[in-house]
Amino acid sequence: VARTALGPIKGLCSENLWNTKYLSFFKVPYAKPPTGGRRFKDPEPSEPWSEVLDCTEESPGCSQKMMFLESFQGEEDCLHLSVFTRNTDPRKLQPVMVFIHGGGFVCGSNATQVYGPDFLIEKDVVLVTINYRLGALGFLSLNDPTLNVPGNAGLKDQVLALKWVRENISYFGGNPNCVTVFGESAGGASVHYLLISELARGLFHRAIVQSGSVFNHWALPIDRDAPGRIAKALGWNGNGGEAAILEILMKADHMDIVKAQEELITPDVKKQGSISQVGPTIEPYFSEQCMIPRHPREMCRTAWGNFIPIMVGATSEEGLLFYEDIKKNTQGKEGVHSLRDCVPLDLNLNTSSAERKRIADKLREFYFAKNTSREENIASYVKLFSDKDFWHGISRLVRTRCENTFKVPTFLYRFNYNSPNLAFVKSFCCTDPVPGICHGDELGFLFKNSFIEKPITKGSSDHKGIDLMVNIWTSFAKTGNPNCDATRPELWHPVAVTGPPFRCLNINENKLEFCQLPETERMALWDSFYTRQSLT
Numbered sequence: 001v002a003r004t005a006l007g008p009i010k011g012l013c014s015e016n017l018w019n020t021k022y023l024s025f026f027k028v029p030y031a032k033p034p035t036g037g038r039r040f041k042d043p044e045p046s047e048p049w050s051e052v053l054d055c056t057e058e059s060p061g062c063s064q065k066m067m068f069l070e071s072f073q074g075e076e077d078c079l080h081l082s083v084f085t086r087n088t089d090p091r092k093l094q095p096v097m098v099f100i101h102g103g104g105f106v107c108g109s110n111a112t113q114v115y116g117p118d119f120l121i122e123k124d125v126v127l128v129t130i131n132y133r134l135g136a137l138g139f140l141s142l143n144d145p146t147l148n149v150p151g152n153a154g155l156k157d158q159v160l161a162l163k164w165v166r167e168n169i170s171y172f173g174g175n176p177n178c179v180t181v182f183g184e185s186a187g188g189a190s191v192h193y194l195l196i197s198e199l200a201r202g203l204f205h206r207a208i209v210q211s212g213s214v215f216n217h218w219a220l221p222i223d224r225d226a227p228g229r230i231a232k233a234l235g236w237n238g239n240g241g242e243a244a245i246l247e248i249l250m251k252a253d254h255m256d257i258v259k260a261q262e263e264l265i266t267p268d269v270k271k272q273g274s275i276s277q278v279g280p281t282i283e284p285y286f287s288e289q290c291m292i293p294r295h296p297r298e299m300c301r302t303a304w305g306n307f308i309p310i311m312v313g314a315t316s317e318e319g320l321l322f323y324e325d326i327k328k329n330t331q332g333k334e335g336v337h338s339l340r341d342c343v344p345l346d347l348n349l350n351t352s353s354a355e356r357k358r359i360a361d362k363l364r365e366f367y368f369a370k371n372t373s374r375e376e377n378i379a380s381y382v383k384l385f386s387d388k389d390f391w392h393g394i395s396r397l398v399r400t401r402c403e404n405t406f407k408v409p410t411f412l413y414r415f416n417y418n419s420p421n422l423a424f425v426k427s428f429c430c431t432d433p434v435p436g437i438c439h440g441d442e443l444g445f446l447f448k449n450s451f452i453e454k455p456i457t458k459g460s461s462d463h464k465g466i467d468l469m470v471n472i473w474t475s476f477a478k479t480g481n482p483n484c485d486a487t488r489p490e491l492w493h494p495v496a497v498t499g500p501p502f503r504c505l506n507i508n509e510n511k512l513e514f515c516q517l518p519e520t521e522r523m524a525l526w527d528s529f530y531t532r533q534s535l536t
Contacts (some may be wrong), residue, residue, distance in 0.1 A: 002088060004028075004168045007049035011083075012056045016118035017448065017456060024117070025083040025172070027059040030164035031157065033077035034133060039250060040140045040149045042289045043079060043160045058082070061109025062134045063254045065262055068428045074109065076137065076254040081130040081161055082110055084117035085172045093175035095478045098128045098165055098204070100158060102185025102211075102440070104218060105279040106135045106261070114424075116448030119466050123474040126174035128165055132157035132190075136230055136261045136278045137254060142242045143224075143284040149246065150283040152291040155193055159291070162194070162203040179204040180477035184443055186279075188212030189219035192397060193280060195305025197291050206480050207305065208473065209312040209397065211439055214280075214296035216393035217345040223277040226264055233260035270325070297536065300400040306408065309480040310401070311473075313413030313504065314394050316518075317436030319385030323429050326381040330374060339363045342388055344529060359529050366525055382436065383522070390439065391519050392526040395502070400536040402497045409494030411482050412504040413472075414517060415442040417465045419509070424451040445469040461509055468507070490514050500524070 001010050002025065011025035031043040038044065062078035065071070087094065099115065101108040110129035117127050132138060133154040141151025166176045181204045183191040189212035194200040196214065212219060231245040232238065234252050249257060264277040283290050292299070300306075319326075339360040343349060349356040367380040401410040416437050420427075422444030429438055443449070445466050456462050471486035482505075483492050490512045492505045501520040506513045517523070527535060 001052055003171050005048075005171075006046055006168070007051075007053060009053045009055040014084075016121055018118075018122070018458075020086070020122055022084055022086045022117070022121045023088070023172075025055040026057055027080040028053075028055050028083060029079060030081055030130075030161045031079035034079060034137070034153070035076050037250075039076070039137065039254075040153060040246075042153055042287075043157050045160065045163070058111060059109070059131055061111060062131055063137055063258050064103070064107040064109075064134050065258055067103055067107045072255050072258055078131050078133070079157055079160075081128055081164065082112075083169075083172050083174075084121055084127040085174065086121060086124070088171070088173040090170060090173070092173065093170060093178075094124045094126050094173055095178040095180065095474075096126045096128065096165060096169050096174040096176070097474070097477050098130065098162065098179060098181045100130060100132070100181065100183030100187035100190045102183065102187040103134070104274075104276050105139060105154065105186045106276040108134070108186070112448075113450045114443070114447065116450075118448035119446060119470045120474065123470060125474050125477060126169060126172055128161075128169070128174075130158065130161040132161070135276065136226070136249075136257050139278045139280065140227055140249070141224075141281045141284065142227060142246060144242045145285045145287075147242055147246050150285060150287050150290065151281045152283060155190060155197075155280060155291050156199070156289055158190055158194065159197075159199050159203065162200060166203060177205070178478070180206040180208065182208035182210065182473070183212070184210040184440060185212045186219070189214055189216060189280070192219075193292065193296070195308075195310070196296060196299040196303035198304065199289060199291050201304040204308075206308055206476060207310045208476065209310060209394075210442065211314040211318060211390050211394070213312075213393040213397040214300070215396040216389060218274050218276070218389065219280060219393070220296060221274065221277050221279045221281070222345070223264070226261070226277050229264055230257065230260045233263050297400075297534075300397075300536065301404050303404070306401065306405045309409045309411075309476075311411040311413065311476050311482055312394060312397060313415060314386075314390050315437040315439060315441055316414060316416040317382055317386055318390040318439040319382040319387075320426060320434065320436055320438035321429050321440070322385050323378075323382065323434065323438075324431065326378055326385070327432075330377050330381060342384060344388070344392075344526070346534070347529060362525070362529075366522075387519065387522050387526060392523060395500070395519075395523040395526075396536055398495055398502055399499060402495060402499050403536060405497070409480070411476070411492060412495050412502055412517065413482075414504045414506045414519075416506055416508045417442075417445065417468075419444070419462050419465055421452060421454050421456075421462055422465065424449050427451065442469065446473060465509060468512075472507075487512055500527075
């Protein structure tokens with residue numbers, strides 16, 4: 001039983017793969033249930049309790065349509081977090097690592113099925129994994145200030161969870177003055193939002209941004225009509241404006257809202273590489289808990305997070321996430337379909353503009369000109385989507401850090417470690433045995449997941465990879481510097497403030513190499529589509 005500022009909770013004694021004992025506390029409430037009148041609203045801190053709260057069973061996660069599966073699951077009452085610790089001695093407080101899951105802001109959870117603490121708990125850290133509201137339930141935004149639904153409730157959930165950590169983590173042996181936030185994909189973009197939002201100022205001390213940033217088009221969907229379209233799918237007749245929309249949505253079953261938001265994903269939206277039309281948004285008016293008051297690009301320039309060290313990077317073939325779609329749409333050797341859909345959305349070019357055609361032609365020339373086979377076209381598309389949907393956003397994040405950060409390091413990594421056994425995202429995304437490291441595949445080296453087919457034996461390549469990644473991540477969490485015994489003799493320097501070309505730590509199963517980012521030439525191409533002002 002652990003005490004917390006809100007009341008006592010009961011956890012479990014657990015053992016990891018290598019028989020290390022630790023304590024697990026699941027489904028710890030950090031906010032009032034966002035149900036009834038609190039649906040869509042900013043989160044409120046949990047009420048205290050006096051009886052011992054049973055925290056031995058996992059949270060079901062927030063309402064969603066599961067990625068890769070066609071099932072709907074989760075609950076509306078989902079604002080819980082899990083804590084894993086080996087030692088609750090208040091005299092020996094350990095660094096804290098808070099993880100934010102990905103899933104395009106519409107799916108995912110902190111379930112140990114995907115995010116088991118087994119690997120990280122080997123090191124002296126306290127691990128916290130959180131759930132936050134997803135989809136329309138987490139990101140509905142209405143313009144009318146009297147309705148009190150400005151948006152970004154899901155990001156504000158994350159802020160409240162971090163406040164819970166600040167106030168309670170010492171009861172679990174964690175040091176509230178040494179907190180690292182890390183997240184992947186939409187979780188990586190979330191970490192970037194936390195770094196630039198005043199709402200999160202000072203709540204953490206280092207950050208790791210994995211395969212996502214506020215510069216990725218999917219991290220700021222611009223569909224202001226989504227609330228009305230969801231309401232129409234639920235029977236709204238189109239009269240009465242936002243008040244009527246909210247009334248319908250407040251009465252609807254939470255799963256019906258999730259199903260209605262799925263209908264917004266038209267083939268056109270899919271073509272742009274989005275899995276959602278609801279997500280973070282620039283709030284339409286200022287409120288006390290305003291998370292994103294203006295364009296994130298501007299927020300980056302004066303962000304409080306420019307004064308703390310970060311580690312940032314992505315995988316070598318992020319675009320394998322879309323492999324099946326790419327394969328389906330790439331017929332024959334001529335199969336390069338319209339590249340106009342690949343023109344960055346934040347250039348705001350209309351479909352027929354000459355500038356849009358010029359950029360599409362440049363993309364065709366750069367990625368496809370030398371190709372002679374369908375296989376080569378598929379591989380080129382994987383690169384194109386890697387760059388468009390992930391790497392260029394990461395590159396812009398690094399660039400804005402170079403321009404606006406003073407004497408604080410930004411460490412860039414590129415994850416290129418091959419393991420068919422640990423690469424669980426790739427196993428869902430690619431039915432063919434294709435080379436390359438898919439979006440999300442580094443997660444299998446940081447968290448135990450239940451999709452691992454072969455046992456991880458000490459001394460194997462898998463075990464070495466896990467050991468390497470866990471050492472880098474926890475070393476950075478402890479000291480703000482990822483250089484450690486596992487990375488030596490290679491020296492990993494922070495990115496030079498002079499700007500690109502950037503140097504990174506390339507993490508491969510055969511060797512670690514501090515080198516120029518292999519995507520450098522590709523990043524320069526994408527940079528060239530922007531004016532100097534609009535790039536960062």
